[in-house]
Amino acid sequence: MNPAFDVLVVGGGPAGSAVARTMASKGYRTGVLEEHASSGVPTQCAGLVTDKVIRTSGVSPRIYNTLYGAEVVFPDGKSIEVRSASPKARVVDRADLDRLMAEAAADSGAEFFYGDRYASHSVSGDGASVRSASGERLCRAVVGADGHTSAVARSMGAGPVREYVRGIQMDLPVAADRQDVFRIRIGRKYAPGFFSWEIPCGDFTRVGLCTSWSEGPPYEYLKALVDDLYPGAKPAAKHCGKIPLGGRGLTYGDRCLLIGDAAVQVKPVSGGGLYPALRAVPMLSDVLSSALDSDDLSAKRLSRYERMWRKDFGKSLDRAYRLRRMYVRFSDEKLSRAGAFACRDDVHAVLNDIDLDDPGKVVGRLMRSSALVPGLLLLARCLL
Numbered sequence: 112m113n114p115a116f117d118v119l120v121v122g123g124g125p126a127g128s129a130v131a132r133t134m135a136s137k138g139y140r141t142g143v144l145e146e147h148a149s150s151g152v153p154t155q156c157a158g159l160v161t162d163k164v165i166r167t168s169g170v171s172p173r174i175y176n177t178l179y180g181a182e183v184v185f186p187d188g189k190s191i192e193v194r195s196a197s198p199k200a201r202v203v204d205r206a207d208l209d210r211l212m213a214e215a216a217a218d219s220g221a222e223f224f225y226g227d228r229y230a231s232h233s234v235s236g237d238g239a240s241v242r243s244a245s246g247e248r249l250c251r252a253v254v255g256a257d258g259h260t261s262a263v264a265r266s267m268g269a270g271p272v273r274e275y276v277r278g279i280q281m282d283l284p285v286a287a288d289r290q291d292v293f294r295i296r297i298g299r300k301y302a303p304g305f306f307s308w309e310i311p312c313g314d315f316t317r318v319g320l321c322t323s324w325s326e327g328p329p330y331e332y333l334k335a336l337v338d339d340l341y342p343g344a345k346p347a348a349k350h351c352g353k354i355p356l357g358g359r360g361l362t363y364g365d366r367c368l369l370i371g372d373a374a375v376q377v378k379p380v381s382g383g384g385l386y387p388a389l390r391a392v393p394m395l396s397d398v399l400s401s402a403l404d405s406d407d408l409s410a411k412r413l414s415r416y417e418r419m420w421r422k423d424f425g426k427s428l429d430r431a432y433r434l435r436r437m438y439v440r441f442s443d444e445k446l447s448r449a450g451a452f453a454c455r456d457d458v459h460a461v462l463n464d465i466d467l468d469d470p471g472k473v474v475g476r477l478m479r480s481s482a483l484v485p486g487l488l489l490l491a492r493c494l495l
């Protein structure tokens with residue numbers, strides 16, 4: 112076997128392009144298989160990211176808006192605004208982000224094969240053979256960055272995803288009154304098992320939601336929300352997607368690593384996947400480079416990647432997933448009670464500091480604040 116590539120990355124989304132850029136920059140022969148004709152379409156994302164994500168992406172995508180906080184509306188209609196003086200998030204043009212990241216990878220020397228769908232791969236002692244719509248390619252290692260329904264994960268035998276939620280969103284040609292905060296609604300009426308979002312983007316508003324898988328297709332919920340709150344508005348664009356949550360068996364195998372949605376590196380409370388995916392890139396690249404250099408691409412050698420990312424942010428994903436499992440069990444009445452607790456001045460002050468890349472940290476801060484312990488215990492008794 113004489114492999115044409117050191118690394119074949121499957122998927123030209125943000126995770127795949129970031130890995131391809133890093134590996135090609137280090138001098139490895141890197142190819143990218145992408146089933147669509149270009150990167151970034153179709154778009155399955157609200158585009159809500161922090162500045163940290165934009166910095167890590169290494170590109171400057173078009174920004175629709177800057178947000179300083181969020182208004183959270185509880186099932187009983189009461190709401191709380193969480194905000195800070197500095198920007199909490201930007202709304203980026205996700206198609207632009209993906210396209211620019213792919214261009215940066217290509218500029219670094221990665222070779223992109225667009226319109227070529229990966230089917231499966233097999234591994235032997237001296238390489239991996241990747242089968243796709245256009246035929247067969249040989250490489251030394253495969254990286255599965257092929258998103259939530261990863262065929263690479265299936266071929267590698269990575270085990271099932273613990274849970275999926277379904278998402279849907281529309282861009283409505285309506286300018287929101289307030290452009291500095293986005294709105295989240297929780298409760299069974301619009302988004303059972305997750306939340307809905309209304310994101311101001313200048314002259315349009317991005318309205319979407321996710322629901323637990325067991326609730327069926329989410330379109331009827333979005334239709335109800337739009338009919339109630341934006342009557343008569345005709346969507347300019349509509350997107351659907353799935354978000355994998357709660358982890359999957361393994362993210363490494365012989366000559367194979369998974370990253371991003373394929374590895375279920377997704378924040379379970381918000382459904383955000385860009386931050387963890389990009390955070391995993393240097394870890395994957397370090398492990399893969401040293402494995403290529405020593406010509407040991409065994410699962411045992413590559414397992415260091417999983418240990419690294421789990422140590423770095425895996426625990427926070429696990430904690431957040433436990434929170435999510437509690438959240439889905441709460442009735443609307445209990446969620447409203449939690450809302451009343453969140454409105455207390457001392458709790459509100461802590462919530463204003465929330466870091467969207469690690470929202471679970473705020474729970475830790477609440478627990479550590481002794482003044483809040485009696486209130487938290489009371490809340491726990493009401494909720495659990």
Ligand SMILES: Cc1cc2nc3c(=O)[nH]c(=O)nc-3n(C[C@H](O)[C@H](O)[C@H](O)COP(=O)(O)OP(=O)(O)OC[C@H]3O[C@@H](n4cnc5c(N)ncnc54)[C@H](O)[C@@H]3O)c2cc1C
Pocket residue numbers: 121122123124125126127144145146147150151155156157158159160227228229230256257258259261262278279280319351352353354370371372373377382383384385386388
């Ligand atoms: C409705 C919705 C809203 C979201 N909003 C946000 C948000 O605001 N902020 C945030 O951080 N995250 C958000 N997410 C999650 C985010 O979009 C994902 O976590 C992110 O796209 C993961 O990046 P990735 O590169 O791992 O996968 P993807 O972006 O899914 O890229 C995978 C790529 O692989 C390609 N591919 C798949 N199968 C094959 C194959 N067999 N052969 C070749 N190519 C293949 C696909 O075409 C795609 O280009 C949202 C998700 C949804 C569904």
